[in-house]
Amino acid sequence: MKYLLNKILIAVPALLLCICHVRAQTLPKPEVDILQSLEHNLSYLADDHMEGRLIGSRGEKIAYDFITGNFQSLNLLPKGEQGFIQTFSIHKIAFKTGSLLITNKTGDIKFDKMIPAKNFPLSYSKPGSVSDKCIWLGYGIEAPALGHNDYAGNKNINGKIAVIKLGQPDYENPHAALAAYANLEAKIDTAILKGASGIIIINVHKEIIEPDFKPIVKASFKSVPVYFLSYDNHLDSGNFMNAKASIMVDTTSVTLEGHNVIAYINNKSVNTIVIGAHYDHLGYNELGGSTYRKPQNEKPQVHNGADDNASGTAALIEMAELLQKSPYRSHNYLFIAFSGEEEGLLGSHYFVEHPTIPLKNISYMLNMDMVGRLDTVKNIFSLSGTGTSPRWDSILPDIVIDNIKVKYEPGGTGASDHTSFYNAGIPVLHFFSGTHQEYHKPSDDWELINFKGTLQIIKYMYQLIAKLDKQPKLIFTKTKESTDNRTEFKVTLGIMPDYMFEGNGVRVDGVTDGRPAALAGLKRGDIIIRLDKFDTGGMEAYMQALSKLEKGLQTKVTILRNGNEMVLDIKL
Numbered sequence: 001m002k003y004l005l006n007k008i009l010i011a012v013p014a015l016l017l018c019i020c021h022v023r024a025q026t027l028p029k030p031e032v033d034i035l036q037s038l039e040h041n042l043s044y045l046a047d048d049h050m051e052g053r054l055i056g057s058r059g060e061k062i063a064y065d066f067i068t069g070n071f072q073s074l075n076l077l078p079k080g081e082q083g084f085i086q087t088f089s090i091h092k093i094a095f096k097t098g099s100l101l102i103t104n105k106t107g108d109i110k111f112d113k114m115i116p117a118k119n120f121p122l123s124y125s126k127p128g129s130v131s132d133k134c135i136w137l138g139y140g141i142e143a144p145a146l147g148h149n150d151y152a153g154n155k156n157i158n159g160k161i162a163v164i165k166l167g168q169p170d171y172e173n174p175h176a177a178l179a180a181y182a183n184l185e186a187k188i189d190t191a192i193l194k195g196a197s198g199i200i201i202i203n204v205h206k207e208i209i210e211p212d213f214k215p216i217v218k219a220s221f222k223s224v225p226v227y228f229l230s231y232d233n234h235l236d237s238g239n240f241m242n243a244k245a246s247i248m249v250d251t252t253s254v255t256l257e258g259h260n261v262i263a264y265i266n267n268k269s270v271n272t273i274v275i276g277a278h279y280d281h282l283g284y285n286e287l288g289g290s291t292y293r294k295p296q297n298e299k300p301q302v303h304n305g306a307d308d309n310a311s312g313t314a315a316l317i318e319m320a321e322l323l324q325k326s327p328y329r330s331h332n333y334l335f336i337a338f339s340g341e342e343e344g345l346l347g348s349h350y351f352v353e354h355p356t357i358p359l360k361n362i363s364y365m366l367n368m369d370m371v372g373r374l375d376t377v378k379n380i381f382s383l384s385g386t387g388t389s390p391r392w393d394s395i396l397p398d399i400v401i402d403n404i405k406v407k408y409e410p411g412g413t414g415a416s417d418h419t420s421f422y423n424a425g426i427p428v429l430h431f432f433s434g435t436h437q438e439y440h441k442p443s444d445d446w447e448l449i450n451f452k453g454t455l456q457i458i459k460y461m462y463q464l465i466a467k468l469d470k471q472p473k474l475i476f477t478k479t480k481e482s483t484d485n486r487t488e489f490k491v492t493l494g495i496m497p498d499y500m501f502e503g504n505g506v507r508v509d510g511v512t513d514g515r516p517a518a519l520a521g522l523k524r525g526d527i528i529i530r531l532d533k534f535d536t537g538g539m540e541a542y543m544q545a546l547s548k549l550e551k552g553l554q555t556k557v558t559i560l561r562n563g564n565e566m567v568l569d570i571k572l
Contacts, residue, residue: 027462028325034318034458035451041070042314042372043446045279046306053305054283055090055340056256063279063313067261067337070317074324076263079334079356086260088350090343093217095121096252100200100227102134104243109235116213118230121249122201123214123288124188125226130198131246132161136237139178140164140187146177151194158195161247163240164188166203166210184211188222189544193533198224198247200240203231209293212300216287217251221537225249258339260347262356265324265333271473272332272357273465274365274426275319276348276417277312278341281305282440289342291440301442306449308439311372312431313337315458322462328469331363338417341369344539348417349498352424363473364389364427366461367418374433374453381457382432384409385418387479389427395467401460412479413496413510423496423510427474429464431457480512491549491572493517493557495528497539505529505560506542520557520570529565530558 027034044050044066051059068084080086098114098121114120135157138150148169151157164187170176181187184201191199203210210230225247229235258280282289282303290303304310320335334357340346352359374381386392387410396408412422418430433453438444468474494515501507505527511518522528528536532555534545549555553572558565 027459028322029318031455034455037318037321038314038451038454039446039449041317042306042310042449042451045310045313046304046444046446048302048304050304052283052303053279053281054286055258055280055343055346057283059283060259060280060339064259064261064337064339067279067313067317071261071263071320071335074263074321076320076324076335077266078262079264080260080262081354081356084261084263086262086351086354086356088258088260088340088347088354090256090258090340090346092254092256093127093221093251094215094254095125095217095249097248097250098227099248100229101246102239102243103245104239104241109239111229114213117210118232120213120228122184122211122226122228123217124185124222125217125249126221126224127217127249127251128225129246129248130161130225132159132197132244134163134200134240134243134245135160136240137162137164137191139168139182140191141168141178141181142190143178143181146181148178148181151190157191159197160195161198161200161245162191162196163200163202163237163245164191166201167205167208171205171208185540185544188226192222192224196224198245199226200229200245200247201226202229202233202235204236206231212285212294214286214288216254223535258347258350260339260351261337262351263320263335264357265320267329267332269330269332270361271363272334272361274334274336274362274421275316275368275461276336276338276365277316277368278309278338278347278417279313280339280342280347281308281310282342287343289440290442292442303440303442304445306444306446307370307372307433307436308444309341309369310446311370311433311449311454312368315368315371315454318458319461322458323465326462326466328466330469330471332357334362341417345415345417345420348420352420359424359426361473362421362426363468364429365418365421366464367416367421367428367430368457368461369416369430369432371431371433371457372449372451372454373436374450374456376450376453378405378434379403380405380407381434381453382407382409382430384414384430384432385412385422385428385479386410387477388412388422388429389474389477391468391471391474392427392429395464398467399460399463401456401463404456404460406460410479419496425476427476431461433457491516491546491551491553493522493546493570493572495522497542501527503527504537506536506539516570516572520568522557522559522568523561525561527560528557529560532556
């Protein structure tokens, strides 16, 4: 779950702790065989040849073919829209061409075409053209309290192309006072707010890590063209004195297809249990989301996503086999391997909007996301969603597996696919074995997986299903959510964004009672297009706005409701 979608910052207020002892249901498959299958399937899914399983990629196809083959070998029924497959599309804007012309007193400096790693439009760039005078802004940092202000001297940048250096003055010291002001997007936002008509980012220090070329434009692109020139171009302030620049960025639309893999055990019951896990990951970071700081000029690294989420996918396959062989036949079982989770829960959202079984017949949904790194010392995993049905509180304390401890988190939403089902009024549980330094890095490889820990989580889930086998359909309870808590903002609105929305703005998929959005009168389906003085063209712009606002501020939020623009008063 990409930009916002950061599951390593799961909130843990008022957690309950459960210590589980040996008294599990007998599994219909020997544990040694389960461990062998887990290692085989997980290591295959997380192998380099899968190329990181990015949505719409060759690696995604290899992965969904592999998952389909496993479901077929278990004699599960296909429950997609084309056999086992449910296809959905996402529409992106990709850079087609880009150019930059700098004209100074010595002549022209031409960059006639974009070259990845050398000169290219940044993913924040607005498509289009601009031609204006240049203004040199140094590092583009405005921090007068720290004695540094590149905007001092009444610089008038309105209607000019801002030229800004990458990094900060003490660039070799990551703990320097100004390091916090080196954020590239923050620099761009500041220049735009001061009236820049375009922005050129240059690197003058060989040691600074440069941004990667991303062929896909961010959905929340800025309001001006933004172009980057690498250190290898050897430009500095002198090239932009008394200069004029022309930036041209052209784009084209592209469609990526994602594929959910859906299988079914039909026990001829009215009610169905959904068990899910996403199988997609970041590929070579083509669409962003990596937490790895790549050294300059290093080739893109494959992100294998062993824990995130080959672990959950391998566990899903095991659960399908166990339940196919189990005596628990009071419910049907639907197994879904989701794609597009890293881009914003796209596959699960699509399924909920286009279900292949009636949603009203789903008793509950179990989601496994990152279940491969159970700490061998703490022996603890997180179980969120425990407040989404009153039945959870009565059944969960009775589940006993070895010496495993469980942290309970009541909230039904988070940066994973169970959120889509919670928003549809379905009780959920999310299984998560914990954070680690390899999250969204190329180093998340299968050799680091704790397979015995994954087996413990599988045993826990199996026993949970066994205990609920004769129970009626679970009652759904709306929980008090800590929405937006995945990023440390001073303020939050209390909304659940619609991550499938492809238009301008942030569409509201849910509103938490008693929070600023609800008190201001926002409703599901509203599209937030402006918050205070900040345009919110997409999720990243929305999060940037939140990061700049203070708690207690009385301001306004501009929304579209049924196509009509409205301005609401809101207190943060």
